[in-house]
Amino acid sequence: MNAEPTRSIGLIISLTYLVAAVLFIVGLKLLSSPRTARRGNAIGALGMLLAIGATLLDQQIISFRWILLGLVIGSALGVWLAQAVKMTAMPQMVALLNGFGGAASAIVAAAEYYLLLQHPEQRATDVVVSIMATVLIGAVTLTGSLIAFAKLQELMPGRAITFPMQKALNFALLAAAVGLSAWLVVDFDRSTMFVALLALSLVLGVLLVIPIGGADMPVVISLLNSYSGMAGAAAGFVLHNNVLIISGALVGASGIILTQIMCRAMNRSLTNVLFGAFGATSATVAGDGVDRPVRTVRPEDAAVMLGYARSVVFVPGYGLAVAQAQHSVKELASLLEKRGVDVKYAIHPVAGRMPGHMNVLLAEADVPYDKLYEMDDINREFERTDVALVIGANDVTNPAARTDPKSPLYGMPILNVDHAKSVIVIKRSMNPGFAGIDNELYYNEKTAMLFGDAKKMLVAVVGEVSKS
Amino acid sequence: MTEALLVALYIFVLAVFVGFEVIAKVPTLLHTPLMSGSNAISGIAVIGALIVAGRLATPFDKILGVAAVALATINVVGGFLVTERMLRMFRRSAPRRE
Numbered sequence: 001m002n003a004e005p006t007r008s009i010g011l012i013i014s015l016t017y018l019v020a021a022v023l024f025i026v027g028l029k030l031l032s033s034p035r036t037a038r039r040g041n042a043i044g045a046l047g048m049l050l051a052i053g054a055t056l057l058d059q060q061i062i063s064f065r066w067i068l069l070g071l072v073i074g075s076a077l078g079v080w081l082a083q084a085v086k087m088t089a090m091p092q093m094v095a096l097l098n099g100f101g102g103a104a105s106a107i108v109a110a111a112e113y114y115l116l117l118q119h120p121e122q123r124a125t126d127v128v129v130s131i132m133a134t135v136l137i138g139a140v141t142l143t144g145s146l147i148a149f150a151k152l153q154e155l156m157p158g159r160a161i162t163f164p165m166q167k168a169l170n171f172a173l174l175a176a177a178v179g180l181s182a183w184l185v186v187d188f189d190r191s192t193m194f195v196a197l198l199a200l201s202l203v204l205g206v207l208l209v210i211p212i213g214g215a216d217m218p219v220v221i222s223l224l225n226s227y228s229g230m231a232g233a234a235a236g237f238v239l240h241n242n243v244l245i246i247s248g249a250l251v252g253a254s255g256i257i258l259t260q261i262m263c264r265a266m267n268r269s270l271t272n273v274l275f276g277a278f279g280a281t282s283a284t285v286a287g288d289g290v291d292r293p294v295r296t297v298r299p300e301d302a303a304v305m306l307g308y309a310r311s312v313v314f315v316p317g318y319g320l321a322v323a324q325a326q327h328s329v330k331e332l333a334s335l336l337e338k339r340g341v342d343v344k345y346a347i348h349p350v351a352g353r354m355p356g357h358m359n360v361l362l363a364e365a366d367v368p369y370d371k372l373y374e375m376d377d378i379n380r381e382f383e384r385t386d387v388a389l390v391i392g393a394n395d396v397t398n399p400a401a402r403t404d405p406k407s408p409l410y411g412m413p414i415l416n417v418d419h420a421k422s423v424i425v426i427k428r429s430m431n432p433g434f435a436g437i438d439n440e441l442y443y444n445e446k447t448a449m450l451f452g453d454a455k456k457m458l459v460a461v462v463g464e465v466s467k468s
Numbered sequence: 469m470t471e472a473l474l475v476a477l478y479i480f481v482l483a484v485f486v487g488f489e490v491i492a493k494v495p496t497l498l499h500t501p502l503m504s505g506s507n508a509i510s511g512i513a514v515i516g517a518l519i520v521a522g523r524l525a526t527p528f529d530k531i532l533g534v535a536a537v538a539l540a541t542i543n544v545v546g547g548f549l550v551t552e553r554m555l556r557m558f559r560r561s562a563p564r565r566e
Contacts, residue, residue: 057517070534071541073534079549082547225503236476248510250486
């Protein structure tokens with residue numbers, strides 16, 4: 001780093017960074033309870049403001065014009081995005097933001113590379129190594145996130161895209177990227193190699209995410225979140241900046257934890273998610289060609305079952321969000337509660353397209369969060385439940401996950417909907433779900449199938465309940 | 469320089485552990501806000517971007533700097549605001565017993 005700042009300013013900056021790092025940790029801590037979460041988020045934002053303010057005191061910074069331009073553009077777009085995004089589109093939004101964060105880190109590293117090209121005397125091995133790592137991780141985060149965004153936004157097919165030798169190619173590319181980085185550490189001035197490293201990393205990001213299918217998106221989003229943190233931390237090693245290292249490490253850790261939780265909820269290993277191409281291969285499992293009878297009901301029958309129940313558990317899945325039926329669910333719940341029915345919601349950890357997504361969607365529909373139950377808590381209650389109403393959820397209710405060792409779902413933790421006294425399933429058709437696996441629940445004699453669009457059916461049921 | 473690197477590594481490893489400790493207790497209910505909030509924090513790369521954009525350097529450097537500042541700022545501003553927007557929606561039921 002050139003232009004050593006005078007000591008007192010340097011000290012102020014460093015201490016402010018320390019305060020910012022503490023605020024980030026306290027902020028994340030407060031995010032663990034719904035009562036304090038808003039304060040936690042505000043404290044995190046305050047930390048960021050302090051860190052930015054302190055950085056502007058840095059004497060390396062001579063011109064503010066360009067900074068101002070970047071800040072204005074970024075703030076305007078950030079505000080617009082945050083206001084405009086629909087809650088169902090949160091996974092895309094987070095993917096996109098992850099990508100931007102990764103890109104920013106990669107650009108910072110690239111700028112340092114070009115600076116050091118002109119100043120050979122300032123090169124230090126650790127900085128050079130960190131530059132290569134930041135470019136690699138940051139670029140993979142950028143294009144990986146853009147692909148995840150495109151899949152979720154349905155700009156490209158959401159299913160897994162596979163081709164022969166895919167894994168071998170990915171490993172070869174990764175090895176090549178690491179090899180190039182090592183080469184550049186030794187032979188720094190070869191700037192064409194640096195461009196090659198950047199290009200290779202961008203391609204790698206694309207190839208790593210395209211074989212991952214739609215239902216595995218929660219894992220990918222969590223993992224990319226972790227990558228964006230790691231890229232930030234790596235940039236911290238480049239700039240010898242501790243607050244970058246600390247915040248990057250915090251976010252990296254948070255992404256890893258969420259990734260683990262998602263994998264556990266699907267009973268899959270991370271390797272299996274990343275390389276298994278689940279959505280592409282398992283279509284063969286569906287059905288054995290034999291038409292088995294199911295019991296169908298009409299909305300008025302469902303209304304009677306629900307209206308005279310003492311306890312009802314709603315089991316919402318992503319299909320509910322697709323049909324934009326959150327508000328109808330809430331309406332039905334209010335109506336039932338007025339009749340004295342006890343209504344709860346059972347939320348599977350992978351309900352939705354990112355961790356905790358369904359909770360946000362229901363919160364948006366004004367469902368109080370104390371009515372939302374996590375899997376382990378609600379599973380104890382199903383035996384005492386009169387009616388379980390499954391709306392747009394499929395694989396997470398399939399009893400085969402408990403009973404059939406041959407099922408691809410076997411071992412996955414599920415909502416024990418079949419333990420309820422009776423079950424109503426609202427579903428478009430008998431088509432199997434994302435994973436392409438037949439659901440035993442639908443053939444259970446306790447189960448009544450209400451075929452149709454989730455929203456239309458709910459509206460019909462609401463109409464019937466309010467009549468009676 | 470090696471000592472500085474070692475200290476940085478210490479900080480990194482300890483911060484990872486702090487992250488694990490703090491975040492492991494976050495309930496499913498708040499996972500999406502946690503993710504967008506931590507996402508905003510990962511926009512801390514903005515600090516590096518500011519330094520790049522502000523130092524006297526080549527025009528190429530300036531373009532990189534402005535791009536990095538803009539991208540990181542979208543990350544920061546968008547992340548914190550959308551988290552706030554989500555958290556505002558979370559509410560408890562009225563304390564009325566049925």
